[in-house]
Amino acid sequence: MTTFIGRKLLQLLPVLLGVSFVVFMMVRAIPGDPAQILLGQQATEERVAQLRVEMGLDQPLLVQYVLFLRDAAVGDLGDSIVTGQPVTAELLGRFPATLELTLTAMLFALAVGIPAGVIAAVKQYSLLDKITSVIALTGISMPIFWLALILAVIFNVNLGLLPFGGRVDVGVLSITGMVIPDSLMTLNFAGLWSGITHLAMPAIALGTIPMAVVTRMTRSSMLEVMNEDYIRTAYAKGVLPLRVVFRHALRNAMLPTVTVIGLQFGILMGGAVITETIFSWNGIGNIALDSIYRRDYAMIQGVVLYGTVFFMLINLAVDILYAVLDPRVRY
Amino acid sequence: MADTTLAGGGAPAGTGAEPAVETRGRFGDFRRAFLGNKLAVFGLSVMVFFALVALFAPVLAPYDPIRDQDLAGKFAGPSAAHLLGQDELGRDILSRLIYGVRISLTAGLAAVSIATVVGAAVGLAAGYAGRWVDAVLMRLMDVILAFPSILLAIVIVTILGRGLTNALLAVGIVYIPQMARVVRSAVISVREREYVEAERALGAGHAQIVSSAILPNSMAPLIVQATLTLAVAVLDIAALSFLGLGATAPTPEWGAMLTSAFRSGFGVFVQGQHAILFPGLVIALSVVSVNFVGDGLRDAFDPRRKR
Numbered sequence: 001m002t003t004f005i006g007r008k009l010l011q012l013l014p015v016l017l018g019v020s021f022v023v024f025m026m027v028r029a030i031p032g033d034p035a036q037i038l039l040g041q042q043a044t045e046e047r048v049a050q051l052r053v054e055m056g057l058d059q060p061l062l063v064q065y066v067l068f069l070r071d072a073a074v075g076d077l078g079d080s081i082v083t084g085q086p087v088t089a090e091l092l093g094r095f096p097a098t099l100e101l102t103l104t105a106m107l108f109a110l111a112v113g114i115p116a117g118v119i120a121a122v123k124q125y126s127l128l129d130k131i132t133s134v135i136a137l138t139g140i141s142m143p144i145f146w147l148a149l150i151l152a153v154i155f156n157v158n159l160g161l162l163p164f165g166g167r168v169d170v171g172v173l174s175i176t177g178m179v180i181p182d183s184l185m186t187l188n189f190a191g192l193w194s195g196i197t198h199l200a201m202p203a204i205a206l207g208t209i210p211m212a213v214v215t216r217m218t219r220s221s222m223l224e225v226m227n228e229d230y231i232r233t234a235y236a237k238g239v240l241p242l243r244v245v246f247r248h249a250l251r252n253a254m255l256p257t258v259t260v261i262g263l264q265f266g267i268l269m270g271g272a273v274i275t276e277t278i279f280s281w282n283g284i285g286n287i288a289l290d291s292i293y294r295r296d297y298a299m300i301q302g303v304v305l306y307g308t309v310f311f312m313l314i315n316l317a318v319d320i321l322y323a324v325l326d327p328r329v330r331y
Numbered sequence: 332m333a334d335t336t337l338a339g340g341g342a343p344a345g346t347g348a349e350p351a352v353e354t355r356g357r358f359g360d361f362r363r364a365f366l367g368n369k370l371a372v373f374g375l376s377v378m379v380f381f382a383l384v385a386l387f388a389p390v391l392a393p394y395d396p397i398r399d400q401d402l403a404g405k406f407a408g409p410s411a412a413h414l415l416g417q418d419e420l421g422r423d424i425l426s427r428l429i430y431g432v433r434i435s436l437t438a439g440l441a442a443v444s445i446a447t448v449v450g451a452a453v454g455l456a457a458g459y460a461g462r463w464v465d466a467v468l469m470r471l472m473d474v475i476l477a478f479p480s481i482l483l484a485i486v487i488v489t490i491l492g493r494g495l496t497n498a499l500l501a502v503g504i505v506y507i508p509q510m511a512r513v514v515r516s517a518v519i520s521v522r523e524r525e526y527v528e529a530e531r532a533l534g535a536g537h538a539q540i541v542s543s544a545i546l547p548n549s550m551a552p553l554i555v556q557a558t559l560t561l562a563v564a565v566l567d568i569a570a571l572s573f574l575g576l577g578a579t580a581p582t583p584e585w586g587a588m589l590t591s592a593f594r595s596g597f598g599v600f601v602q603g604q605h606a607i608l609f610p611g612l613v614i615a616l617s618v619v620s621v622n623f624v625g626d627g628l629r630d631a632f633d634p635r636r637k638r
Contacts (some may be wrong), residue, residue: 015474266479312477
C-alpha cells in the first residue's frame, strides 16, 4: 500500500510541474506590467524600473519560473495587488467557507444520488426508474446559476423560508472557520440553525449536477452488478433481498461511483465561483471573480494553483480509496 | 409465396444475404435503435425546432431584441403584446430569447468544433504515431485535464480578454483533452486490425490509411463525445456570460440576459421573476435536448449498452 501511494505521488510530480508552468506562463501572458499596476499610473519610470528589478521581472522567463517555483514551494505566492496581503494567507482565510460549501454539496449529492440510483436499478424499467432517469438527465443539464436564482425566488422571496446571501446572521466563535462545526462545538444552537439555513440553497444549487451524475453512475453500475453470478447465488441461498442489494451488490457497485466523486470535485470548484457570487458567500470562488475584475494577477494565480493542487489531491485520495476498496487495482 | 412467408416469419432477415444488404441492415438497426428511444427523438425534435427558430429569427421575433426599449414596461409580466413579459429595460423577452438561440447555439457549436478538430488531430497523432509522440501529447493533455474546467476557462478568458468569442475559444480549449482521449483510444483499437494491415500491405501511405481506415472507424465515439460536449459547452458559455466574462450587456445571449436581470437590483426577484425564469428554462431545455440526443446516439451506436 505504501509503495502504491508513493508511486501515485511520484506520478503527480510531472503533472504538478506542468500545471505550475502553465499557470506561470498564463499569468505572464495577461496583458499589463505588474510593476506598473502595483505602483499606479502616476509612478515615475525610474521607480517602475527599480520595482521590476526587485520583483525579478528583468530576468529571463526561465529564471523567473525557477524563482517562482522556489517561492511557491514554501507557500509564498506573492502579495495581492489590491489588498497588499499575502495571497496564501488571504486564500487560507477563505478556504473554510468554500470547504464547508463544497463538502455539504457533495454530501447532498451522495445522500440523494446513491439511494436514487439503487432504487432505479432494483426497480429497472418501472415508472420510478424512468422518472429517476429523466430527473438525473435534467440534473446534469442544469444551469446552476439559474437554479440558484430560482431557489432564491421560491424559498426566499415567495415563501420567506430561507435567508439569501451571507453565511450566518448571529455571532459564532471561529475555531475551524466553518460555521456548522464551530457552532456545534460551542453548543451555539442559534448559530447552528442560522448556518444551516444559509447553507441550504447554495449547497443544493451546487450539489445538483454531482447528484445527477452519482445517480446515473450508481444506477448503471448497480445494474451491471445485479446480473453477476454471486448475486444470483446470494438470492438462491436465501439471503434477504434487502441484504443482497445493500451488502452484496452496492458495495461492489460503489467502485465506479467513487471514481466520479473525485472528478465531480473539479465541477464543484468551478461551480463554487458561480454559487458563491450569487449567494455572497465569502469563499475562494467569490474572490476569484473579484480578482479578475480588479486584475489582481497574484490572486488569480494563487486561486488557480491552489485550486488545481487541491483537485489533484482529491483525485489522489480517490485513487487510494479505490485501491482500498478493490485490491486488484494495486497490481 | 411459401418462400416469402418463410423469410418473413422464420430466420432473421439479412442472414446470409449479400454485403450490401448487411450494411443497410446495420444502418437500419442504428436508426431503429435511435428512433425507438423516445427521449432521443424528443431531443432531436427540440434541436431541429431551435435550428429553425435561429434561421427565421427576424421573421419570428415580434420586436427588435436590443433597440425596442420601453422603460415604462420594466419587468411587466407576460401579456398579449409581450408573451413572455419584459425585462429590466422593458425589452421583449421572447424576442431576445429568439435571437439568443442564434448566439448561444452558434457559440456552443463553434466551441465544440474547436475542441473536436484540435482534439481529433491530437488523438489521431498520438494514437497513430505512438511512442514519444503519444507520450508527449497525452502528458500535455493530462496537464490541461488537471485543471478544474471552469477555472481554466476563466483564466483563459482573463488572458484573452472578456467577450463572447474569447469565451467560446476558452471553452473549446478546455474540452480538447476529452476529445483527444476518445479519438486516441478508438485509433489504438483499430490500428492493429487486419483491414488496416491489409491496406498497409497494399502499399497505402499514412495519409490514406488514416483517412480511409482509421478515421471512419473512430467516428462513432467521436460523434457521441462531440454531442455530449455541445451540451456542456452551451452550459459553460452561458455560465461565463453570467459571470460577466462572455457576451456583454445589450447582446441577447441567454446567460447575459440572466445576469443583467440579476444585477439590475433586488426588484427583479419581486416583480421580474419571469425575467429570471424564461432565459434559464430555454438554456436548460436546449442542454437537456442535446444530452438526450447524445445519450441516444451512444446507445444506438453500441448495441451492447442496453438501457
